[in-house]
Amino acid sequence: MQKRIRRRYAAERRFKFMGLAAVVLSAGFLAFLLVTMLSNGLAGFSRTEVALPIDFPAAKLDVTAKQLQNRGADLALAGAGLDEVVDKAATAAFGEQGIDIISDRAWTEVREALKSDPTLLSRKARIDVPVSQDVQNALDGGGKPAMRAIVSGMQAKGLFSNKFDFGFLTSADSTDPTNVGIWGALKGSLFTMLVTLLIAFPIGVLSAVYLEEYAPRNRWTDLIEVSINNLAAVPSIIFGLLGLAVFLSFLNLPRSASLVGGLTLALMIMPVIVIASRNAIKAVPPSIRDAALGVGASKVQVIFHHVLPLALPGILTGTIIGMARALGETAPLLMIGMRAFIAQPPEGLTDPATVLPVQIFLWSDQVSRGFVERTSAAIIVLLVFLLAMNALAIYLRNRFETRW
Amino acid sequence: MYGRLTVIAATAIALTGCSQDSSRDYMKIVGSSTVYPFSTAVAEAMVNTNPALKTPVIESTGTGGGMKLFCGGVGVQHPDVEDASRRMTPNEFAACTQNGVNGIMEIQVGMDGVALAESKKGPKLELTRADIYKALAANPMGKPQTAKFWSDVNPSLPHTPIQVFGPPSTSGTRDALAELILAKGCKEVDPQAAKLEETDKDAFKERCQRIREDGAYVDKGENDNIIVQNLTVSPNAVGIFGYSYLEENRDRLNGVPINGVAATYENIADRSYPGARPLFIYVKKQHLNAVPGMKQFLNQYSQMWGPDGPLVAKGMIAAPADVRANSEKIIEQGITITADTLKDDELH
Secondary structure, three states: OHHHHHHHHHHHHHHHHHHHHHHHHHHHHHHHHHHHHHHHHHHHHEEEEEEEEEEHHHHOOOOOHHHHHOOOHHHHHHHOOHHHHHHHHHHHHHOOOHHHHEOOOHHHHHHHHHHHOHHHHHOEEEEEEEEOHHHHHHHOOOOOHHHHHHHHHHHHOOOEEEEEOHHHHHOOOOOOOOOOOOHHHHHHHHHHHHHHHHHHHHHHHHHHHHHHHHOOOOHHHHHHHHHHHHHHOOOHHHHHHHHHHHHHHHOOOOOOEHHHHHHHHHHHHHHHHHHHHHHHHHOOOHHHHHHHHHOOOOHHHHHHHHHHHHHHHHHHHHHHHHHHHHHOOOHHHHHOOOOEEOOOOOOOOOOEOOOHHHHHHHHHOOOOOOHHHHHHHHHHHHHHHHHHHHHHHHHHHHHHOOOO | OHHHHHHHHHHHHHHHHOOOOOOOOOOEEEEOOOOHHHHHHHHHHHHHHOOOOOOOEEEEOOHHHHHHHHOOOOOOOOOOEEEEOOOOOHHHHHHHHHOOOOOEEEEEEEEEEEEEEEEOOOOOOOEOHHHHHHHHEOOHHHOOOOOOEHHHHOOOOOOOEOOEEEOOOOOHHHHHHHHHHHHHHHHHHOHHHHHHHHHOHHHHHHHHOOEOOOOOEEEOOOOHHHHHHHHHHOOOOEEEEEHHHHHHOOOOEEEOOEOOEOOOHHHHHOOOOOOEEEEEEEEEHHHOOOOOOHHHHHHHHHHHOOOOOHHHHOOOEOOOHHHHHHHHHHHHHOOOOOHHHHHOOOOO
16 A cells, blocks of 8 residues: 555655656757857847058048038049059058958948048048958958958958947848848838738737637538638748749739738738637627626627727737747748849838848858858847837737726 | 827838839849859958949859859849859740840859868778769668778778768759769669760760769758768768868868879869869849949959959859950950850860
8 A cells, every 4th residue: 555655655756756857858959059159149230340441531532521421422433543542552561461361341431431430631640440250250260361360460460350230230131241130121121020920910919819709500600710720820932832822923013022021921821810800709798798788788889888998908919929920930931022133222112122031041051151140140140039029018908908 | 099000010011012113222142052152252242342333142052053043034123143053944935035044144153173082080081983973872882871881892991881962952052062973973884874875865964964862962951060070070081062161171182182183272273073064153144234233243243253263262263364354354345154055065
């Protein structure tokens, strides 16, 4: 008897331990992911700059201070050969290898500096410009030995500075890892999510309300219910093909646009919203409906005054889960051309755009190694976006939750 | 409440109803993932020197996938330029003509090599085209594929399992592998296949160019960095990708010489490396004046493709001087191709 009791306790303990082990394992994976992302990615938010002395009066740039305040400033400076001036300044300051030390796009940084302060034209100035990927590699302890020697010499003189890279948060894709930014993809994601929400939320909630409150229970509604459950489990790539066939080939909407991406993702998350909303509506006690109908409310009044407010926390949770899934989705967007190199942030819903997960995918395929850090930094931005959405969901749920 | 619902519904309908503008002020480029880094670099340089232009939108779809879009027709919704890591096939040209795409300019922008590589810890393979054919074909010499180890293919090779990571069938790199290495290796070892090429093209392809599907060749998608990462963790595997990825990862990978010729810049540039192949862009002449920036884009390409140019720094191999001169002539005079041009299979 004692032996059997001991065995029973041991089995209990084993089960409890297994559960704990499962939790620890998943927490471990999560911690590993976060630690690697943060350790790789934090460097992606900063960039190394080098102080480049430029003698503007000696360079004899063929532009006037007035031209720099006009709209044509970019054109004027490109025409005046600013890039050559910057290259010459680099050679003068850092020797033969000077051009390899500064980034190919360093001159655009000088251009911005000139535009914001045209008085620079009449004096010598030191402007912080980004370093090239070769120098970055050397600073990280890799790269070519010749470059490492030059860089360690310059480091001793304290020419480098490490700064938070605001450009990463304000610009779009580029071919040079020292110049890329996430804003284009972030804006594309925002536009896409907006379209998805505007389409999927009203249609999903309306279908749920109809199915729960109005539809008769017969073979047809059963069929619809089964189809919705099936649709929720269809792999996302199939929605991509659907979007390609319907929105691009049939409706002739523009390829790579966030409008089409949003529509496709709306199709994908609609079943999730319908199922969540139906469950939330079902959970509203029938007594509340009966009471409202009893005091003479119409069906529409019952739904809008009583059922939906009570079901709202559940509906919102379902919607946010669906939206979070849509935010992380890549496969269907590849089919409709959102995997392109897009170097300017989209201005409207029909402009070519890309989204955060696709941008991460694109950067992970880049030849240049500087993109590794940038990819991790982009993942951090995506995770922060996701956390913000989930936090909003929790806030809304707590705000509207009623207990009885 | 109703008012708000109507607003939402109206927005939804307006969104679905709005269709494309009749004009487009940016270029659309599709195609090869191998040419993608060069076209993006050119696009960026073009916008830096002409800030009034919008940056072209460049999508990497693989050469084959891009050709389908490019040949889809003429008009704003169809791409203007196709990046190709192989020549357009006569079938693709026919599809283009059928859809009203008349006047395609073929511009060779540079060279690339199909590189075979292994980890630094690998067995230091040295292969011939015939070895690669025997190891990778689905039906070498008309018989079902049975080779499991490199030593099964050629006794002088090490006894390590055949495990190859390579691009998918939409990729131009895969087509180049089939044409430059498998088909040639096949003709070397199988005299019947050479005869087959003249009588029955499909049977020749089946016998010489189809790649085995039993798991020894693993298709890793268009993402070449994934192949590089896989190679560093599986030292016995061989990876197939464009030369620029080998160059960028020389500290982690060794190139596998083919027929005793290593994949280096010089060997690809003088075409002694068997995997050397030309890179093209195809341009719709009908769009040349309609889409802003196309001429600037082509001129920018020709400024950047020289042996000391920025594209070489990005991993491309410059084409020989006569080819570059010819390409410049095509851009200047707007020379288009005909079905006959494509029949000439030789690299130029």
